[in-house]
Amino acid sequence: MKYISMILLAWMSITNQAAQDIYACKNTRISLYSSAPIEDIKAVSTVGVSVYNSSSDELDFSVPIRSFQFDKSLMQEHFNSDYMESDKYPRATFKGKIQEHIDVTKDGAYPVKVSGALSVHGVTQNRTIPGTISVKNGVISMTSEFMVKCTDHHIDIPQIVFHHIAESIQINVSATYSSYK
Amino acid sequence: MKKYFFLLAFLTTGTSLMAQKADSIKTNNSADSLLNSMNNDDKNAPVVIFKASRLVLSQSSETVKKNNLNFLIIHRFGDFAGKNGGGQIFFGLDAVADVYLGFEYGLTDNLNIDIGRTTIGGLADLELKYALLHQTGDNSSPLAITLIGEAGVRPYGSFVSTGDRVSYFAQAIFARKFSSDFSLQVAPSLVQNNTPIPLVPGSEQQFFALSAAGRLKVSKHMGIIVDYAHSFSSFHTGANDFSDPLGVGLEMITGGHVFTVNITNSRAIQEINYLSNTQSDFSRGQYRIGFTISRMFDFNHKETHKAEK
Numbered sequence: 001m002k003y004i005s006m007i008l009l010a011w012m013s014i015t016n017q018a019a020q021d022i023y024a025c026k027n028t029r030i031s032l033y034s035s036a037p038i039e040d041i042k043a044v045s046t047v048g049v050s051v052y053n054s055s056s057d058e059l060d061f062s063v064p065i066r067s068f069q070f071d072k073s074l075m076q077e078h079f080n081s082d083y084m085e086s087d088k089y090p091r092a093t094f095k096g097k098i099q100e101h102i103d104v105t106k107d108g109a110y111p112v113k114v115s116g117a118l119s120v121h122g123v124t125q126n127r128t129i130p131g132t133i134s135v136k137n138g139v140i141s142m143t144s145e146f147m148v149k150c151t152d153h154h155i156d157i158p159q160i161v162f163h164h165i166a167e168s169i170q171i172n173v174s175a176t177y178s179s180y181k
Numbered sequence: 182m183k184k185y186f187f188l189l190a191f192l193t194t195g196t197s198l199m200a201q202k203a204d205s206i207k208t209n210n211s212a213d214s215l216l217n218s219m220n221n222d223d224k225n226a227p228v229v230i231f232k233a234s235r236l237v238l239s240q241s242s243e244t245v246k247k248n249n250l251n252f253l254i255i256h257r258f259g260d261f262a263g264k265n266g267g268g269q270i271f272f273g274l275d276a277v278a279d280v281y282l283g284f285e286y287g288l289t290d291n292l293n294i295d296i297g298r299t300t301i302g303g304l305a306d307l308e309l310k311y312a313l314l315h316q317t318g319d320n321s322s323p324l325a326i327t328l329i330g331e332a333g334v335r336p337y338g339s340f341v342s343t344g345d346r347v348s349y350f351a352q353a354i355f356a357r358k359f360s361s362d363f364s365l366q367v368a369p370s371l372v373q374n375n376t377p378i379p380l381v382p383g384s385e386q387q388f389f390a391l392s393a394a395g396r397l398k399v400s401k402h403m404g405i406i407v408d409y410a411h412s413f414s415s416f417h418t419g420a421n422d423f424s425d426p427l428g429v430g431l432e433m434i435t436g437g438h439v440f441t442v443n444i445t446n447s448r449a450i451q452e453i454n455y456l457s458n459t460q461s462d463f464s465r466g467q468y469r470i471g472f473t474i475s476r477m478f479d480f481n482h483k484e485t486h487k488a489e490k
Contacts, residue, residue: 026219049219060216066226072479073246073290074437077229082401087361091220097215156401180215 002039021055023140023177025105030063030173034166041166043068043079050175052140057098059114059142061173064091085153089122094129102133109134120153131173141176214312227315230325230358230366233439233475234285234293236394237408237428238447238455241334242327242356242366244312245287248480253297255281255306255450255473263466273469278448285310299451302378306333306451316357324357329370333453340376348453349373352392362398367391370452372412378457383421388414390456396432406430406441412456424462430473 028048034041048063064087070076080086096116115128131144147168150157157167231241234251245251259276260266268440270276283297308331316325331350349372356366370390377384394408408428417423425482431441446468449455461467 022215024219025216049216051216051219060213062216062220064220071481073249073481074477074479077435081229134314 019055023052023054024179024180025050025052025175025177028061028063028175030061030171031168032068034168034171036166041070041075041169041176043070045078048173048175050142050174050177051180052142052177054102054104054140057101057162058098059094059098059116061094061175062091063093065089070147083150083157084121090119092118094118094127096129098133099128102135104135104140105138107135107137118148120148121155123153125152139176139178142174144173146170146171194336224319225317225321228318228325228358230356230364231396232404232432232434233473234439235441235473235475236396236406237430237443237445237471237473238426239366239368239392239394239408239452240310240329240352240354241394242312242325242354244291244293244310244327245285245477247287247290249287250478250480251285252476252478253281253283253285253473255279255283255471257445257448257471258449258469260461260467261444261469266466278452278469278471279450281450297451299449299454301449301451301454302335303337304333304335304451304454306331306350306453308332319369324355327354327356328352329354331452333451345376347375348378348457350453350456352452363395365393367393367394367472370456372453372456374453374457378454383416385414385416387418388412388456402434404432404434406432406443408445410456417457422460424459426459427463428471437477439473439475441475442472443473444468445471 026049027046029044029046030048031044033041035050045067047067050059050061052059065084066080068076068079070079080097094116096114099113099115100110102110102112110133111130113130114127114131116154117124118127129144129146131142133140133142148171149168151167188272229243231243234243234245235253235255236243257278259270259273259278261273266273279298279300281297281299285293285295287293291312293310295310296306298305308329311328312320312325313328316322326468329350329352331347333350335346350370352368352370354368356364356367358364366392370392371387373388375386377386390410390412392410394406396404396406398404406429408430410426422427424446426447428443428445428447430441432441433437441469446461446463447455447459448461448469449458
């Protein structure tokens with residue numbers, strides 16, 4: 001009986017340890033911003049998902065294009081139908097690997113570079129994106145700011161439209177992770 | 182001692198298991214499948230079926246969103262050909278068949294209050310438009326249903342009583358976006374004119390009508406619209422010189438504006454008028470150029486802008 005309980009205890013500790021390598025965030029905040037002549041373009045999504053594997057240093061993101069909320073409903077509609085074609089390309093993803101290995105058991109702020117594939121509007125680009133991973137009291141969080149060029153992802157900017165979108169869009173990402181069980 | 186041996190044994194196998202698991206994550210990319218399993222697409226998001234609240238003849242199933250104001254200028258020129266058309270009136274461009282000015286305001290995303298005034302009959306209308314059901318991305322709702330209730334009044338002209346100046350229009354729009362390029366709506370409606378239009382013997386106060394309109398996307402910013410209506414009435418027949426209104430239009434979307442150029446046989450713009458009294462016919466050259474300009478004003482901007490900062 002004692003052995004069985006020990007086996008169980010040992011087994012549980014194993015499975016727990018293994019699961020703790022994977023961290024997930026279901027409410028990643030991703031915002032886009034670009035300054036434009038008539039009015040600034042900006043939108044926020046708070047339903048992006050992210051998975052961080054602290055043993056393999058993999059860091060992945062995925063966000064539904066339709067989840068971006070604009071101030072103006074018409075701008076949001078044009079963003080989806082004309083620029084991002086969210087019916088055809090419903091989500092933007094990034095699948096990357098952190099260049100530096102981070103010891104997530106130690107508190108601190110770690111500047112990192114993440115190399116991987118950024119897929120927006122059905123076009124995938126290899127990018128190395130800078131960011132910061134912080135560990136505070138065992139809670140892992142991540143922030144990043146980078147630019148996306150519309151032409152890199154074949155996003156047309158028709159001259160006829162009223163709401164001009166700048167050629168480069170600033171993206172801000174922030175995620176707070178919890179252990180995935 | 183034996184106990185500790187077992188514990189040690191299990192812990193060591195544990196570490197090797199852990200390493201294997203980490204390996205399998207790399208090879209099978211389970212982070213990837215985890216990411217996919219966590220994806221929270223809003224499959225119930227309403228599908229945008231039409232690009233504007235107006236097609237050629239009909240109103241579309243789309244409503245103006247909350248705190249948005251849509252300003253409408255709709256114009257129909259004179260007969261292109263036939264005995265009242267031709268070169269001497271520059272193919273109708275010198276004449277005005279009907280002009281409609283209107284405002285559509287979003288009380289909520291689903292409820293609009295609309296006012297407008299049209300040249301024919303001097304008819305002024307007040308309308309409530311309600312999006313009862315939206316088509317959803319996952320087809321849990323395969324179509325959209327929008328209801329329109331409208332009261333029109335003709336303030337000028339001689340009528341026996343004030344009530345005789347009033348007309349009513351009720352419509353249920355059933356719409357579906359079949360593909361990314363093609364949308365269709367079918368709309369049964371009921372017209373009630375307290376004073377029959379036209380006011381001749383046999384003209385009914387009340388009748389049913391059925392409208393159908395489709396939009397085919399030809400480019401990101403352009404679509405072709407075909408719009409047709411038929412009044413079910415023993416009076417509104419070809420024998421009494423009535424025709425079914427039919428319109429074909431090219432819709433151009435330019436950011437805040439939607440601009441539609443169209444050709445219709447109907448002189449009238451307002452539903453009550455064109456369903457009650459379309460006597461102009463394509464075969465007699467009685468078709469005309471028309472246009473619709475829609476300009477959207479959004480009053481959401483400032484409040485949320487401040488809130489963001």
